[in-house]
Amino acid sequence: MTKRMWALVAILAVGLAFPAAGVTKSSGGTLNMIAWEGYTQAQWVKPFEKSTGCTVHAKYAGSSDEMVTLMRSGGGSQYDMVSASGDASLRLIYGKDVQAIDPTKIPDFKNFGKTFQSPPNNTVGGKHYGISLQWGPNTLLYNTKKVSPAPTSWAAIYSPKYKGKVTVPDNPIQIADAALYLMKTQPSLGIKDPYELNSTQFNATINLLKKQKPLIKKYWATAGQEISDFKNGNVVIGASWPYQTNTLVADKAPVKDLVPKEGATGWLDTWMVSSHTKNLDCAMKWLSWISTPKVQAQQAIFFGETPVNSKACAIMDKLSKGSCAQYHANAPLKYFKQIHFWKTPIADCGNGQKNCMDYTKWQSAWTALKG
Amino acid sequence: MAERLDRAQGLGGNRAGARRRLGGALWRRPRLKGASLLSPPVLAFVLVYVAALVALFVSSLWTVDSFTGLTIHSWTLDNFRELWHGAAYHTVAVRTILIAAAVTVTDAIIAFPFAYFMARLAGPRLRAVLFVLVLLPLWASYLARVYAWQLILNSDGLLNWSLGKLGLPAANLAYTNTAMWIVFSYIWLPFMILPVYAALERIPHSYIEASRDLGAKSGRTLRSVILPLALPGIVAGSIFTFSLTLGDYITPVLVGGTSSQFIGNVVYDSVNGAGNLPFGAAFAVVPVLVMGAYLLVARRLGAFEAL
Incomplete structure (x- = not known):
């Protein structure tokens, strides 16, 4: 053989060897995700990328509405996945922005709490549009020094006792909190x-909110805003998330929260897969990874919410003592009965009638309420 | 000289010749020269600024399907009809305009004596110091300045603490429209002081001496000589303070109360919240019209000569 031929063989050999090495390393691709801030921490994203070869690019969204808008931008092909909350997920399902997946391909699905396997905010007509991730209740938060006796009912934020010291989220889905209160206190309205x-029930709810408005100091826009308002005494009672309570308690602020006797609304987030994704393989791997007990526990403690995988409880306690009970990760089924998880209001009332107020109506009513 | 030029022409060949002919043609026709100088910036202006406005107006005539969230590209005045009939939108628009007007008047009242002192009484060194003080807040982030006001106005903030020390009752200013008015007035004040200063500085001292020689007391001189000559400056400043307040949407979120929505907040909510860009665009046409009317009045008052 001539020198030149040896060179050719060498090049061929190198060429054959390297792609072979490359294939095992990166079978993956890129996953473009829309997520809540804190949902794609390096702590659990890095090991995922290492073991699957799929790269994660996350864009944080500030609100459910923004998530829906982003998923629809550019014809819906820009993002592969979204960590949608219940007030966004039905909009995405009915808008055909996300696709149904087979949950039996997710090994940990069978370990999910019964409530979270087929919740109405991500399962439509028996089809699973993504899998549940984490949840949390919308609690009643109060300053233990300024509010006594300790409240047991949501009535505390609708009665004039704490006028000018009340705060509730600036979010149309807050209408559901008022509706839940009416459901328990005015059974004649027939809210199920x-x-x-329907329009009668909706108007009664809006009227309650209109009466509540003079009592309110601020419709809070961000969790940080509510935290500082509780700290500096602008407000003493309000609707909140466990995250605010944890932060305030860590800062030694005199606050407590509870799920009042009427029950509470709550959020339940779902990882959903875009109908237009080119990376279904990576997306399914992400769904499997994010529902493993360890990642579930890591995320729960990082964000201050509750995992849907019941096996995460033990790991949570290992990571932070007592956190499993603190976040109700081991709560019995009857605890969930009192939590009404967010779902997008649609015209279909679920009883065959189509006269319910849809989310657009909720939004314009909220804008009009703020005036 | 001529020989060198000729040689250069010979070397450069036709290109230099063409350039000279073009230069000559432009020199002979000043209009052509003006047009060719102006056309690049004008073109950029039309493409970037006017086209954006036209796009805004065009999209305000579309609607969004509330179920799928897709834009329906058919012409309709529905968005404007909803604005016209929605009482909440009237309240928001009127509030925005009234607060912008209140901020403008407040800034004019504060800025005039300040600018007068700077322009006519302060020595050159003190003037430089005052200039720095006026511009200093602009070096800090807008957000940082709004947050600073939150700290002042909070329930247990600086204001109530001071009032308490003086034995006065606490002022409940956090999250009110009054708080918005105070914060806006503070934030946009430099934009009023500078044009008023420029207008006052241009008044020849001889005018004031002449007024005095004719027997006018200082009040009369102020009313009949200084104010009319400073008016274009005040109007120019008011364009800044009014339009900047009119378009804001951050301060209402941070220091406004339960009834503090601005036009900008409703636009933000309808675009980012409801995904309803067309409705947001329709509402955004309102401040454009308000500013258009304002600028027409300002032009009549001679504001553009002071800019």
């Missing part, structure tokens, strides 16, 4: 589900 309101 705080997210399915």
Whole structure:
């Protein structure tokens, strides 16, 4: 053989060897995700990327509405996945922005709490549009020094006792909190589900909110805003998330929260897969990874919410003592009965009638309420 | 000289010749020269600024399907009809305009004596110091300045603490429209002081001496000589303070109360919240019209000569 031929063989050999090495390393691709801030921490994203070869690019969204808008931008092909909350997920399902997946391909699905396997905010007609991730209740938060006796009912934020010291979220889905209160206190209205309101029920709810408005100091826009308002005494009671309570308690602020006797609304987030994704393989791997007990526990403690995988409890306690009970990760089924998880209001009332107020109506009513 | 030029022409060949002919042609026709100088910036202006406005107006005539969230590209005045009939939108628009007007008047009242002192009484060194003080807040982030006001106005903030020390009752200013008015007035004040200063500085001292020689007391001189000559400056400043307040949407979120929505907040909510860009665009046409009317009045008052 001539020198030149040896060179050719060498090049061929190198060429054959390297792609072979490359294939095992990166079978993956890129996953473009829309997520809540804190949902794609390096702590659990890095090991995922290493073991699957799929790269994660996350864009944080500030609100459910923004998530829906982003998923629809550019014809819906820009993002592969979204960590949608219940007030966004039905909009995405009915808008055909996300696709149904087979949950039996997710090994940990069978370990999910019964409530979270087929919740109405991500399962439509028996089809699973993504899998549940984490949840949390919308609690009643109060300053233990300024509010006594300790409240047991949501009535505390609708009665004039704490006028000018009340705060509630600036979010149209807050209408459901008022509807839940009416469901328990005014049975004659016949509210069965705080997210399915006909026009009479809806108007009664809006009237309650109008009466509440003079009592309110601020409709809070961000969790940080509510935290500082509780700290500096602008407000003493309000609707909140466990995250705010944890932060305030860590800062030694005199606050406590509870799920009042009427029950509470809550959020349940779902990882959903875009109908237009070119990376279904990576997306399914992400769904499997994010529902493993360890990642579930890591995320729960990082964000201050509750995992849907019941096996995460033990790991949570290992990571932070007592956190499993603190976040109700081991709560019995009857605990969930009192939590009404967010879902997008749609015209279909679920009882065959189509006269319910849809989310657009909720939004314009909220804008009009703020005036 | 001529020989060198000729040689250069010879070397450069036709290109230099063409350039000279073009230069000559432009020199002979000043209009052509003006047009060719102006056309690049004008073109950029039309493409970037006017086209954006036209796009805004065009999209305000579309609607969004509330179920699928897709834009329906058919012409309709529905968005404007909803604005016209929605009482809440009237309240928001009127509030925005009234607060912008209140901020403008407040800034004019504060800025005039300040600018007068700077322009006519302060020595050159003190003037430089005052200039720095006026511009200093602009070096800090807008957000940082709004947050600073939150700290002042909070329930247990600086204001109530001071009032308490003086034995006065606490002022409940956090999250009110009054708080918005105070914060806006503070934030946009430099934009009023500078044009008023420029207008006052241009008044020849001889005018004031002449007024005095004719027997006018200082009040009369102020009313009949200084104010009319400073008016274009005040109007120019008011264009800044009014339009900047009119378009804001951050301060209402941070220091406004339960009834503090601005036009900008409703636009933000309808675009980012409801995904309803057309409705947001329709509402955004309102401040454009308000500013258009304002600028027409300002032009009549001679504001553009002071800019």
